Amino acid sequence: MSALPTTPFDHPQVTRPCPLCESLPRRTLYQRDGWNIVRCDKCSMVFLDGQMNYETQRDDHDWIDDYEKETARRTQKHPLVLALSKVVKKTRPETNQRLLAQTTRWKRFGKLIDFGCGDGSFLARAAQQFDVFGIELSPRLAERARQKIGAAKIHEGPLTEVANNEFPAGSFDVVTQFGYIEHEWQPFAGLAAAYRLLKHGGVTILKTPNFASWNRSVMGLDWCGFHIPAHCNYFTPATLAAMLSRAGLEPLPRPFADSLPTSDSLWIAARKPDYPCAFLETPLTGKEIKAAPTT
Numbered sequence: 488m489s490a491l492p493t494t495p496f497d498h499p500q501v502t503r504p505c506p507l508c509e510s511l512p513r514r515t516l517y518q519r520d521g522w523n524i525v526r527c528d529k530c531s532m533v534f535l536d537g538q539m540n541y542e543t544q545r546d547d548h549d550w551i552d553d554y555e556k557e558t559a560r561r562t563q564k565h566p567l568v569l570a571l572s573k574v575v576k577k578t579r580p581e582t583n584q585r586l587l588a589q590t591t592r593w594k595r596f597g598k599l600i601d602f603g604c605g606d607g608s609f610l611a612r613a614a615q616q617f618d619v620f621g622i623e624l625s626p627r628l629a630e631r632a633r634q635k636i637g638a639a640k641i642h643e644g645p646l647t648e649v650a651n652n653e654f655p656a657g658s659f660d661v662v663t664q665f666g667y668i669e670h671e672w673q674p675f676a677g678l679a680a681a682y683r684l685l686k687h688g689g690v691t692i693l694k695t696p697n698f699a700s701w702n703r704s705v706m707g708l709d710w711c712g713f714h715i716p717a718h719c720n721y722f723t724p725a726t727l728a729a730m731l732s733r734a735g736l737e738p739l740p741r742p743f744a745d746s747l748p749t750s751d752s753l754w755i756a757a758r759k760p761d762y763p764c765a766f767l768e769t770p771l772t773g774k775e776i777k778a779a780p781t782t
């Protein structure tokens with residue numbers, strides 16, 4: 488009897504190439520509910536193996552429901568940690584004010600579009616100084632956003648399709664992505680859509696769970712950044728900067744306070760260069776990607 492063929496994978500059902508470098512060899516870091524969180528051997532990108540299309544994401548994994556389920560699970564398992572987390576949160580500036588402060592660090596006025604705008608509460612705040620638009624996949628959240636911002640400003644549907652089909656290229660000064668990219672099964676396409684929508688010199692600002700945080704190392708699968716399968720990409724500062732660069736966007740210097748591994752959130756901003764980027768007209772396959780190893 489001959490031996491089974493060897494494979495570079497420790498998970499037999501590899502269906503999703505690395506979203507950063509497209510290679511297949513990877514190692515499983517965590518497993519839960521039939522899903523594997525894996526790390527790419529080549530570039531260290533951490534992501535959820537498997538696939539999910541936009542329809543399933545919209546119909547079976549509405550963020551309102553998935554968020555409530557995960558919070559309930561965590562509250563049951565770690566009630567004290569959750570209680571402490573709520574106390575700490577009260578000492579911080581209000582969430583939308585923090586998001587706006589991160590945005591106005593780079594741009595103070597102009598046209599702004601929010602990827603994955605949720606219920607529109609950030610856009611309602613940003614509308615004080617920007618001409619705002621939003622894209623949202625969840626019909627329930629999009630309806631809430633329409634109530635706040637106005638029907639004409641909220642576009643509903645799969646982000647990459649809406650962004651590429653319903654807005655002209657080079658029409659925005661700012662693209663905000665607060666809690667979007669970890670949900671996007673095609674994160675590179677999401678960043679490429681941001682590149683397309685931005686004017687030259689325009690800026691995108693992102694917030695996503697920080698896989699390099701110390702808290703993730705301590706808490707393991709109970710880390711607040713894990714929402715499985717809602718969060719399908721787990722970025723470190725290095726892998727997110729690498730993907731932004733690959734999309735033609737220049738990562739901007741990160742303030743010291745935002746670069747500490749004590750933070751569960753990864754903040755990063757990137758700029759569309761003033762000069763045209765030739766790479767978008769070249770094939771992506773085979774492009775060399777380098778990222779520092781994660782902790």
Ligand SMILES: [Zn+2]
Binds near residue numbers: 507508509531
């Ligand atoms: Zn990779």
